[in-house]
Amino acid sequence: MTEHTLTVAGVAVDTRHWIGGERIASSETFTDVSPIDGSALGEISRGTATEAAAAVAAAKAAFPGWAATARAERARILHAIADGVDKRIEDLAIVETHDNAALLRSHRRGVMPRVAHNFRFFADWLLKLEHEEFETRGHTNQVSWDPAGPCVLITPWNAPLMLATWKIAPALAAGNTVILKPAEWTPLTASLLADIAAEAGLPAGVLNVVQGYGAEAGNALVSHPDVRRISFTGSVPTAKAIGAASAANLVPTSFELGGKSPLLVFADADLDLAVDLAVEQYDNAGQVCLAATRILVEESIADEFTKRFAQKAATLKQGDPRDEATDLGPNIHPRQLEKIDGFVQRALAAGARAVIGGAPNTDLGGLYYRPTLLTHVAQDSEIVQEEVFGPVLTLQTFATEQEAVALANDTRFGLAATLATGDHERAERVTAQLVAGTVWVNCFFVRDLQAPFGGSRQSGVGREGGTWSFDFYCDLKNTVTAPKGWRNHG
Template sequence: MSDHLATVAGTDVDTRHWIDGRRRGSATVFTDLSPIDGRPLASIARGAAPEADAAVQAAANAFPDWAATPPAERARLLHAIADGVHKRLDELAQVETADNGALLRSHRVGVMPRVAHNFRFFADRLLSLAHPDFATRGHTNQVAWRPAGPCALITPWNAPLMLATWKVAPALAAGNTVVLKPAEWSPLTASLLADIAHEAGLPPGVLNVVQGYGTEAGRALAAHPGIRRISFTGSVPTGRAVAAAAARNLTPVSLELGGKSPLLVFADADLDLAVDLAVEQYDNAGQVCLAATRLLVEEPVAAEFTRRLVARAEGLRQGDPRTESTELGPLVHPRQLEKVDGFVRRAVEQGARVLTGGSPHPQLGPLHYRPTLLTQVAQDSEIVQEEVFGPVLTLQTFRTEQEALTLANGTRFGLAATLATGDRDRAARVAARLVAGTVWVNCFFVRDLRAPFGGARSSGIGREGGTWSFDFYCDLHTTVTAPTGWSEHG
C-alpha cells in the first residue's frame, strides 16, 4: 500500500493534493481524526503558500481553454461528474461518515444524491442561461455572462462534499477554473471528488484541490492576486479575515457565515408540528448553519410545548452514526466538543436552567454531547447571541407578535428563520418582517437550487443558487449595438 493512500471504510483515498491533473505531496502532513472513535484516519498533505500558488497557476493556465469550451460540452462533463458521484455514492457516504461523523443513512439517502444533483442542476441551468435583448432609442442591448477566471472555494466540515459541490458546480459551469480548499477536519471526500472529475474527463487544471489549514493554505488562496472570485462558508471571524485578504486585490467574495436562527411558535400553531420542527434542529448534532437554535414560544402554549420537546429530546437515539437506528451522532472534533460544552457551562453559570442534557455523553464515545435545552436565558446573553454549532437549543417566551419579532431579530445574524402558525395572514406578516435570507413557514430545510441562498447582517455577503450563482461567478457583459453604421457588405 502506498504511503499516500489511506483505506477509509474500505475505500482507498489519496491523501495528496490534486493540482494540474496529478497528485502532489507536501513536506509536512496533518492528522485527520474520525469523530466516531477519535482514531486517526489518515495523514493528509499539508498545503501552504507554495501549493496554493501552484494550484492557482494551474487554474490560470487551464482557464482560457475551459472558458472557450462550448456550454454544451461543459454541461456534458458536469453530468459525467454527477454520474461518477452516483456510481460511487455508497463509498462517498461511508467515507464522509467516517470523516465527519454525520449519519450514514442521511449521507446515503439525502446528502450524496444532492451532491450529484448540484452538478446536474447547474449543468442544465447553464444551457438555459439567457437574458432577453432590449432596445434603447433603437439600439440593441445584449447581456451575457462571461467567466471571471480562477476561483478559490473554501468550504466547511459539517457537510463537506455537498457544500463543496454547491460552489464547484456553478463555478465550473460558468466557465471558471477552481481551487478547492476543503476543511482540515473533513478533507477526504474532496480528494475522491478530484478522482471522479478526472475519470469524467475534466481537463487538467480545471479543478484543483489543496488541503491544509485555513491559516496557511486558505489564507494564501484568499490573498492570491491570481484569484478572481472567492466563495467561503464558515465562521464570522474567518469570514472577516477572508474579506480583508480579498480586499487587497479587490477580489469579489461570497460569504456564508452561519447564524443564530429563531423558531417562532405561536399559540395557534399545530403543536405536534411545532415540536417536530424543534426536534429537527438537533440534526447533525446541531452542526447546521441554518439550525433554528433559538426557540421563541408564545406563553399560552409554552409549558405544553416544553414538556413535549423535553420528552422527544430525551428519546433521541444517540450512538454510532453508521447504525441505521441512530438519530444523533458525535460532534466532529475534540475542539468542537470543548467549544459546545464551554458555551453550556458558561450559560449555566450566568443563570440558565438546563431542562435536559447539558453535558457530554462519554459512554457513547469521546465526542457525543447530549441534546440540550436551556431556559431562563437573557436576550443579551452569550448563549442567545452567539452561534454554538452543537445540539444546544434555548427557549424564550413571548406575549405579543411584536415581542416575538423583537426577540427573533435581536441578534447580529440573519441567515434563516422558521415560523409555526395556523394563521396565514400572520405567517405572511411576520415572515416579511423577519431579518433572514430564508424563512420557512410550518416546515424546515426545504431547499431548492433555483432559490437564492445567503444571509443578512453577520450571516454573510451575497447570494448563490440559480442564476444568482452565475451572477457571482461571472463578469456581466453588456453589448450595445447601433442600428446604423454598417457597410453594404456587413
C-alpha cells in the same frame, strides 16, 4: 495501502493534493482523525504557499481553454461528474461518515445524491441562462455572463462534499477554473471528487484541490493576485480575514457565515408539528448553520410545548453514526466539544436551566454531547447571541406578535428563520418583518437550488443558487448595438 493512500472501510483515498491534473505530495502532513472513535484515518499532505501558488498557476493556465469550451460541452462534462458521483455514492457516504461523523443513512439517502444533483442542476441551468434582449432608443441591449477566471472555494466540515459542490458546480458551469481548499478536519471526499472529475473528462487544471490549514494554504490562496473570485462558508472572524486579504486585489467575495436562527411558535400553531420542527434542529448533532437554535414560544402554550418537546427529544437515539438506528452522532472534534460545553456551563452558571441535557454524554464518552434545551436565558446573554454549533437550543417566551418579531431579529445574524402558525395572515405579516435570507413557514430545510440562498447582517454577503450563482461567478456584460452603421463587406 501505499505511502500516499489510506483506506477507510475498504475505500482507498489518495492523501495528496490534486493540482494541474496530477497528484502532488507535500513534505509535511497533518493527521486526519475520525470523530467516531478518535482513530487516525491517515496522514494528509499539508499545503503551503508553494502548493497554493502551483494550484492557482494551473487554474490560470487551464482557464482560457475551459472558458472557451461550448456551454453544451461544459454541461455534458458536469453531467458525467454527476454520473460518477452516483456510481460511488456508497464509497462517498462511508468515507464522509468516518471523516465528519454525520449519519451514514443521511449520507446515503440525502447528502450524496444531492452532490450529484448540484452538478446536474447547474449544468442544466447553464443551458437556459439568458437575459431577454431590450431596446434603448432603437439600440439593442444584450446581456451575457462571461467567465471570471480562477476561483478559490473554501468549504466547511459539517457537510463537506455537498457544500463544496454547491460552489464547484456553478463555478465550473460558468466557465471558471477552481481551487478547492476543503476543511482540514474533513479533507477526504474532496480527494475522491478529484478522481471522479478526472474520470469524467474534466480537463487538467480546471479543478484543483489543495489540502491544509487556513492560516497556511488558505491565506496564500485568498491573497493571490491571479484569483478572480473567492467563495467561503464558515465563521465570521475567518470571513473578515478573507475579506481583508481579498480587498488588496479587489477580488469579489461571497460569504455564507454563521447563524442564530429563531423558531417562532404561536399559540395557533399545530403543536405537534411545532415540536417536530424544534426537535429537528438537533440534526447533524446541531452542526447546521441554518439550525433554528432559538425557540420562541407564545407564553400561553410554553409549558405544554416544553413538556412535549422533552418527550419527543427523549426518543432520539444517540450513538454510532454508522448505525441505521442512530439519530445523533458525535461532534466533529475535541476542540468543538469543549467549545459547546463551555457555552452551556457558562449559561448554567448565569442562571439558565437545562430542561434536557446540559453536559457531554459520559455513557458514550468520546465526542458525544447530550441534546440540550436551556430555559431562563436572557436575551442579551452569550448563549442567545452567539453561535454554538452543537446540539444546544434555548427556549424563550413572548406575549405578543410584535415581541416575537423583536426577539427574533435581535441578534447580529440573519441567516434563516422558521415560523409555526395556523394563521396565514399572521405568517405574511411576520415573515415580512423577519431579517433572514430564508424563512420557512410550518416546514424546515426545504431547499431548491433555483432559489437564492445566503444571509443578512453578519450571516453573509451575497446569494447562491440559480442565476444568482452565475451572477457571482461571472463578469456580466451588456453589449449595446446601434440600429444603423453596418457595412456590407461581402
